[in-house]
Amino acid sequence: MAKHLIESQQFTKELLFKLFKRAEELRISPSDSLKGKVLTTLFYEPSTRTRLSFESAMLKMGGQIMGTENAREFSSVSKGESLADTIRVIASYSDAIVMRHNEEGSAEKASQVSNVPIINGGDGKGQHPTQALLDVYTIHKEIGRLDNIKIAMVGDLTSGRTVQSLCYLFGKFSGVQIIFISPENLKINQNIKDYLERHNIKFTEEDNLEKILPTIDIVYMTRIQKERISPKDYEKAKGKFIINDTNLELIPKDARIMHPLPHVEEIDISLYKEQNDPRVAYFRQAENGLYIRMALLEQLIPTN
Amino acid sequence: MAKHLIESQQFTKELLFKLFKRAEELRISPSDSLKGKVLTTLFYEPSTRTRLSFESAMLKMGGQIMGTENAREFSSVSKGESLADTIRVIASYSDAIVMRHNEEGSAEKASQVSNVPIINGGDGKGQHPTQALLDVYTIHKEIGRLDNIKIAMVGDLTSGRTVQSLCYLFGKFSGVQIIFISPENLKINQNIKDYLERHNIKFTEEDNLEKILPTIDIVYMTRIQKERISPKDYEKAKGKFIINDTNLELIPKDARIMHPLPHVEEIDISLYKEQNDPRVAYFRQAENGLYIRMALLEQLIPTN
Amino acid sequence: MAKHLIESQQFTKELLFKLFKRAEELRISPSDSLKGKVLTTLFYEPSTRTRLSFESAMLKMGGQIMGTENAREFSSVSKGESLADTIRVIASYSDAIVMRHNEEGSAEKASQVSNVPIINGGDGKGQHPTQALLDVYTIHKEIGRLDNIKIAMVGDLTSGRTVQSLCYLFGKFSGVQIIFISPENLKINQNIKDYLERHNIKFTEEDNLEKILPTIDIVYMTRIQKERISPKDYEKAKGKFIINDTNLELIPKDARIMHPLPHVEEIDISLYKEQNDPRVAYFRQAENGLYIRMALLEQLIPTN
Numbered sequence: 057m058a059k060h061l062i063e064s065q066q067f068t069k070e071l072l073f074k075l076f077k078r079a080e081e082l083r084i085s086p087s088d089s090l091k092g093k094v095l096t097t098l099f100y101e102p103s104t105r106t107r108l109s110f111e112s113a114m115l116k117m118g119g120q121i122m123g124t125e126n127a128r129e130f131s132s133v134s135k136g137e138s139l140a141d142t143i144r145v146i147a148s149y150s151d152a153i154v155m156r157h158n159e160e161g162s163a164e165k166a167s168q169v170s171n172v173p174i175i176n177g178g179d180g181k182g183q184h185p186t187q188a189l190l191d192v193y194t195i196h197k198e199i200g201r202l203d204n205i206k207i208a209m210v211g212d213l214t215s216g217r218t219v220q221s222l223c224y225l226f227g228k229f230s231g232v233q234i235i236f237i238s239p240e241n242l243k244i245n246q247n248i249k250d251y252l253e254r255h256n257i258k259f260t261e262e263d264n265l266e267k268i269l270p271t272i273d274i275v276y277m278t279r280i281q282k283e284r285i286s287p288k289d290y291e292k293a294k295g296k297f298i299i300n301d302t303n304l305e306l307i308p309k310d311a312r313i314m315h316p317l318p319h320v321e322e323i324d325i326s327l328y329k330e331q332n333d334p335r336v337a338y339f340r341q342a343e344n345g346l347y348i349r350m351a352l353l354e355q356l357i358p359t360n
Numbered sequence: 361m362a363k364h365l366i367e368s369q370q371f372t373k374e375l376l377f378k379l380f381k382r383a384e385e386l387r388i389s390p391s392d393s394l395k396g397k398v399l400t401t402l403f404y405e406p407s408t409r410t411r412l413s414f415e416s417a418m419l420k421m422g423g424q425i426m427g428t429e430n431a432r433e434f435s436s437v438s439k440g441e442s443l444a445d446t447i448r449v450i451a452s453y454s455d456a457i458v459m460r461h462n463e464e465g466s467a468e469k470a471s472q473v474s475n476v477p478i479i480n481g482g483d484g485k486g487q488h489p490t491q492a493l494l495d496v497y498t499i500h501k502e503i504g505r506l507d508n509i510k511i512a513m514v515g516d517l518t519s520g521r522t523v524q525s526l527c528y529l530f531g532k533f534s535g536v537q538i539i540f541i542s543p544e545n546l547k548i549n550q551n552i553k554d555y556l557e558r559h560n561i562k563f564t565e566e567d568n569l570e571k572i573l574p575t576i577d578i579v580y581m582t583r584i585q586k587e588r589i590s591p592k593d594y595e596k597a598k599g600k601f602i603i604n605d606t607n608l609e610l611i612p613k614d615a616r617i618m619h620p621l622p623h624v625e626e627i628d629i630s631l632y633k634e635q636n637d638p639r640v641a642y643f644r645q646a647e648n649g650l651y652i653r654m655a656l657l658e659q660l661i662p663t664n
Numbered sequence: 665m666a667k668h669l670i671e672s673q674q675f676t677k678e679l680l681f682k683l684f685k686r687a688e689e690l691r692i693s694p695s696d697s698l699k700g701k702v703l704t705t706l707f708y709e710p711s712t713r714t715r716l717s718f719e720s721a722m723l724k725m726g727g728q729i730m731g732t733e734n735a736r737e738f739s740s741v742s743k744g745e746s747l748a749d750t751i752r753v754i755a756s757y758s759d760a761i762v763m764r765h766n767e768e769g770s771a772e773k774a775s776q777v778s779n780v781p782i783i784n785g786g787d788g789k790g791q792h793p794t795q796a797l798l799d800v801y802t803i804h805k806e807i808g809r810l811d812n813i814k815i816a817m818v819g820d821l822t823s824g825r826t827v828q829s830l831c832y833l834f835g836k837f838s839g840v841q842i843i844f845i846s847p848e849n850l851k852i853n854q855n856i857k858d859y860l861e862r863h864n865i866k867f868t869e870e871d872n873l874e875k876i877l878p879t880i881d882i883v884y885m886t887r888i889q890k891e892r893i894s895p896k897d898y899e900k901a902k903g904k905f906i907i908n909d910t911n912l913e914l915i916p917k918d919a920r921i922m923h924p925l926p927h928v929e930e931i932d933i934s935l936y937k938e939q940n941d942p943r944v945a946y947f948r949q950a951e952n953g954l955y956i957r958m959a960l961l962e963q964l965i966p967t968n
Contacts, residue, residue: 094419104732105753111730112757115702122415124408137622145409148647149416318745343756398723426719428712441926449713452951453720
């Protein structure tokens, strides 16, 4: 059976550290280990960033890529074909499929009929497990540990699938403290809270960003996802919690600002500081995505 | 002069069997024989399936791919350029071009000005010769012969270019018997009938699918092409001829159900049977497309 | 610091001749010198021709490609991300970026934040330096020199960025004479005239194409850019200056007709003459783009 990556819970602590180690090796000396293999990127919802990150990872491993950035319009979906049939056929041409879809659960559905690995590149309000993977990789690389960290997660905690996927991964570690900071109407979902409680992860909900900033190791900012909420909810939430040149100074010297990107107004730091302040970690975070995805593809795609 | 593939009639019996043999070899041991060669996929009409099948075939032969899935909107067509000029320029960057176009005759037109092979990936209501190629390859692989077969072709026989391309190929073989089964308003075209008569291929037109099913080697189902007919014609034709779990039992044990895919309501077989009944051949048929296209690209693209 | 290509003025005469020489070598024996490198094509404005030319060049140098032909709709621009952030992230996945954008100055802006080479593939009404590069390469190859040439530039001289980029390159050579021929409403911009004067390039403005044709080495035709001007301006300008089978005879035997393509009604030469008259240089010109871009990519992308 093919190994799929659908949810971040699937990663064991052991596998995570193995992937971190391999990513560091690949950063220094690229590999050709996926030569002759073909990765298909099947995107029903556009995401140039995630798609190119996977494609670059595959190419840098010696593999090849093909795909569509507009599967909803261009694939046989428009002719009424089921997702299962599309996957069955495309799987027969590919050695792995990265799929982004607007509907939660689509990646899981695809994995049930695919005989090659399905990698969930984001499914609606569901999960985005490789974003969580690069997030913990970045925390580990920047802070030096994953146990006993204190992290503020800020912004749209309802629709943000990266926050959810990341919380599931924190369940694997001990001594993690999470502070959720969000507009009233975009609070973290109950199922995440239940999960954290079951895994003994301490969390609180706060609404004073400035009070929290001096106390954390990581502040994880997220964008208000305009496209997934009502205009009214958006107006209420927009600009409520911002990191700017002023409150940046409250953040400890060895703490880090992370963001899954793209960012809009919730990060308002001057260009000079963005380029020179070591606490601004989100561009390194994006780059880390390349190396950890190289390691992941190597892990998932069987070679002869 | 470059060798082009515009119509299925171009294949000789000898070439077909050569391609079948090579496809079987490539299935077992891939080749690097197209290393350094670039295939352009130029699609004026979307088709993720056909495009990815060609792209995968090229990559699996060691070649490279580039292209557009939206040529109608993005290429210089929108600036008023002629197809001939587009092809002249793109041919100068490429070692071969696979083209899908909404207008019948476009591939032929392109081949007149291209100094690299043009492969017709479907032109309007015209032909789709590589679909016919993978169809006869599948029949040969599943049934063991191409002479003396009895095949029912079911569904939209007017707009379905795969049916037409396949009929032209049957003209190369002897003892073939075709039964056309279609809604009143989507019958097989007169020019196909004339062709079959000239080549001594027996055919009949029937309207009772259940009566025919127990007698055939192949039932070749097709989708009613909603996008090429009027809404009224679509309503009349939709759902008229269906293979389901009940009439599936009428099909002989060693016969096969084929379909160019995507399928919609005309195939209504339960998932379990679809995955386990050896008579369901359409997913193997799609996969065969990869190997036969590998063989075809190797045949058409000159190497040094 | 990464070397970028933003404006045609950046080319020195020495570098131009070095690239011409290397292009000729690559035409005969391809190279693998960009193996393992990834070029991203980031197109905010569609251009299948320019994109495929770059992609083919990269592939023919042993490199790999990825990208989007629809960045405006599909990238994080639609989520409100700044161009600078997009570039920062994509640069971290890529070894070089070719960018086309609808706004003048975008390539320059991108180059300020990118740590990999940015190549301007056309920015609004700004420049298109690789088109100018292939243009001078073609003139040199066809006419044998770049000093002391007499060239008529015809058509839309206001919006045509290729004309502007080419004029900037002529400033590097001596004895060049330019005759601008354009509809009243689409005359060459004052800043180009100023530049030419500063660099001692003689130019005149004429409105009788037939009078000029017998006197030139090159007639460089351009399309009226319907999409960049008002319908009224378009109607005034359309069809005003045309090369057809009749006035073609006025052009000296060893002169050449060039065009950045796509062409519409401003070239109205019969197919036979287009394919056989050696003065028709524009399809060779397009092909030259492939080889000179191969040389350019090799020049700009650092290898280990």
